[in-house]
Amino acid sequence: MSNVHFAPLADHVGVEALNIDLNAIDDTAFGALRQAVADHGVLFVRDQQLTPEQHIAFARRWGGIDVNNYFPANGGYPEIAEVRKSETQTTNIGGGWHTDHSYDQVPAMGSILLARETPPSGGDTLFAGMGAAFDSLSDGLKDTLRGLRAVHSADHIYSTGGIYAQTDQAADLKGHDIRTRAVHPVALRHPVTGRELLYVNPAFTLHFEGWTREESLPLLQYLYEVGMRPEFQCRVQWAPGSLAIWDNRSTWHFAMNDYHGHRRLMHRITISGEPLE
Numbered sequence: 001m002s003n004v005h006f007a008p009l010a011d012h013v014g015v016e017a018l019n020i021d022l023n024a025i026d027d028t029a030f031g032a033l034r035q036a037v038a039d040h041g042v043l044f045v046r047d048q049q050l051t052p053e054q055h056i057a058f059a060r061r062w063g064g065i066d067v068n069n070y071f072p073a074n075g076g077y078p079e080i081a082e083v084r085k086s087e088t089q090t091t092n093i094g095g096g097w098h099t100d101h102s103y104d105q106v107p108a109m110g111s112i113l114l115a116r117e118t119p120p121s122g123g124d125t126l127f128a129g130m131g132a133a134f135d136s137l138s139d140g141l142k143d144t145l146r147g148l149r150a151v152h153s154a155d156h157i158y159s160t161g162g163i164y165a166q167t168d169q170a171a172d173l174k175g176h177d178i179r180t181r182a183v184h185p186v187a188l189r190h191p192v193t194g195r196e197l198l199y200v201n202p203a204f205t206l207h208f209e210g211w212t213r214e215e216s217l218p219l220l221q222y223l224y225e226v227g228m229r230p231e232f233q234c235r236v237q238w239a240p241g242s243l244a245i246w247d248n249r250s251t252w253h254f255a256m257n258d259y260h261g262h263r264r265l266m267h268r269i270t271i272s273g274e275p276l277e
């Protein structure tokens, strides 16, 4: 039996594993962490001493690694994407509700984010639970969503004419010529727990398959308002050595941009997923 102790971060999403050293967990404890991510969407751990090699080794216990096409890599470690904002930049990465890699036809299972440098205050990350969001909908709307698929892309975010190209993050990002398009169910069954989830997100979902964007927007906007309700959220406050592992199928996240004039550097490794049908 695992002796990992957990404390919930909020009612519907997020849990913290207490007093553990990720460099020294056995397979039983690791199994408990895996189950915690499946059940709670986000697992938070404080005070880890992980070198880049140990970060990569820990990530490999979860599965394969998806190298991010857009973020700068950390030195000699292509597996580690840097999510960074300097003292002089005003735009951050991830400063809107999204789920990582939904623009891939086989989206990443999850991400492992390790804080390296944090501002004196601010720079928290909000997470939202898409199981609770789906549960809150009426039976009629749930049935409608079960019959829908949605088209996702990252082109409007990262391409030459995309959102980041107009900002002071442009010079750090790459992959402007990459084109992405994926189609996924709107109501998804979690591959581990079987729980139904809302799988659209404000950053990467373009429209419902077979519907125009204009037709899709009112319903998408309603679903986004539901997903953003404070009661479905938790908030993570970082310090160097804090680490979060989240499930991209069952959560959204939002990196707060409230620390201008200070550096924030996070190392992210993205874990491969499986087809969502």
Ligand code: SIN
Pocket: 083, 093, 094, 095, 100, 111, 113, 124, 125, 253, 254, 255, 256, 266, 268
């Ligand atoms: C991300 O969106 O993956 C990064 C989140 C963060 O920096 O808090």
